[in-house]
Amino acid sequence: MSAIGPSTRRPTRQRSAVVESLGAVADFVSAQDLHARMRAGGNAIGLATVYRTLAALAADGVLDVLRTADGEAVYRRCSTHHHHHLVCEVCGRAVEIEVPFLEDWAETVGGEHGFWNVRHTVEVVGTCTNCQTGKP
Amino acid sequence: MSAIGPSTRRPTRQRSAVVESLGAVADFVSAQDLHARMRAGGNAIGLATVYRTLAALAADGVLDVLRTADGEAVYRRCSTHHHHHLVCEVCGRAVEIEVPFLEDWAETVGGEHGFWNVRHTVEVVGTCTNCQTGKP
DNA sequence: GCGGAAATGAGAATCATTGTCAACTCGGAT
DNA sequence: ATCCGAGTTGACAATGATTCTCATTTCCGC
Ligand SMILES: [Zn+2]
Ligand SMILES: [Zn+2]
Ligand SMILES: [Zn+2]
Ligand SMILES: [Zn+2]
Numbered sequence: 001m002s003a004i005g006p007s008t009r010r011p012t013r014q015r016s017a018v019v020e021s022l023g024a025v026a027d028f029v030s031a032q033d034l035h036a037r038m039r040a041g042g043n044a045i046g047l048a049t050v051y052r053t054l055a056a057l058a059a060d061g062v063l064d065v066l067r068t069a070d071g072e073a074v075y076r077r078c079s080t081h082h083h084h085h086l087v088c089e090v091c092g093r094a095v096e097i098e099v100p101f102l103e104d105w106a107e108t109v110g111g112e113h114g115f116w117n118v119r120h121t122v123e124v125v126g127t128c129t130n131c132q133t134g135k136p
Numbered sequence: 137m138s139a140i141g142p143s144t145r146r147p148t149r150q151r152s153a154v155v156e157s158l159g160a161v162a163d164f165v166s167a168q169d170l171h172a173r174m175r176a177g178g179n180a181i182g183l184a185t186v187y188r189t190l191a192a193l194a195a196d197g198v199l200d201v202l203r204t205a206d207g208e209a210v211y212r213r214c215s216t217h218h219h220h221h222l223v224c225e226v227c228g229r230a231v232e233i234e235v236p237f238l239e240d241w242a243e244t245v246g247g248e249h250g251f252w253n254v255r256h257t258v259e260v261v262g263t264c265t266n267c268q269t270g271k272p
Numbered sequence: 273g274c275g276g277a278a279a280t281g282a283g284a285a286t287c288a289t290t291g292t293c294a295a296c297t298c299g300g301a302t
Numbered sequence: 303a304t305c306c307g308a309g310t311t312g313a314c315a316a317t318g319a320t321t322c323t324c325a326t327t328t329c330c331g332c
Binding site: 010011012013031032047048051052071072073 | 318319320
């Protein structure tokens with residue numbers, strides 16, 4: 001939650017493998033999914049390690065995290081600057097978007113209500129062009 | 137997902153009990169939590185029913201749903217008009233807020249990327265005044 | 273090289289959520 | 303009032319993501 005620095009975090013084979021594997025995926029993947037992909041690609045790594053590593057990377061701000069409708073956490077390597085996502089509900093394709101005015105506004109409205117350390121999440125979801133076809 | 141109408145939905149003791157119990161809670165509660173409260177209050181109801189009812193009410197737009205950091209779904213009876221929330225990460229206190237400009241913006245940015253049926257979620261989280269005290 | 277802290281991994285444990293299915297209840301038609 | 307069929311319920315089992323445990327291994331500074 002707070003900005004606790006990664007006081008001690010060692011580079012390991014698994015850690016870089018996770019980062020690299022993430023780079024090979026265009027959209028958001030779950031820990032389970034990534035683990036399966038890595039195993040399939042001959043990359044030996046434990047499931048628990050994938051979970052721990054993804055959580056650590058997300059805590060370090062290297063990854064973006066969001067939750068699917070059924071509560072599953074999904075991760076994606078992202079550009080470093082603060083941004084948000086436009087996600088297709090059908091195929092999961094995601095586009096990075098920005099909401100300039102919101103950044104200040106969130107801070108302001110939080111302050112107005114006496115809140116500190118204000119953060120925000122914004123997700124815009126819909127159906128992308130590719131997924132329009134078979135819809136009544 | 138799709139806008140399937142509640143073709144047949146019968147009023148039952150349990151359904152109204154859930155709605156009433158929700159009214160007695162100020163902030164967001166999980167299905168588990170609500171079920172426990174109802175049982176404790178001498179209100180006999182099955183856990184599965186609480187889950188089903190909350191999901192149904194949320195689908196009908198009677199409830200607001202959001203997810204805690206660890207992925208648990210929490211519900212709250214809400215005013216009918218579209219709005220968002222400012223939630224305390226520590227105690228869970230929630231305030232309804234509005235983001236007028238965002239509504240149009242979401243629609244617009246979705247359209248620009250070829251997305252249809254665009255919806256959005258916005259959550260602002262922080263630490264409320266009451267929860268500031270014991271913090272370094 | 274050594275020692276200890278950090279990291280790993282296999283499996284068990286946790287826990288929210290969903291599925292199952294027989295029994296029950298509501299509402300409309302008879 | 304009675305009957306019928308679909309919606310609803312609830313106890314319990316099953317699922318599935320995430321976390322925990324702990325013995326073993328790896329990394330880093332000395
Ligand atoms: Zn799509
Ligand atoms: Zn932002
Ligand atoms: Zn608080
Ligand atoms: Zn809105």
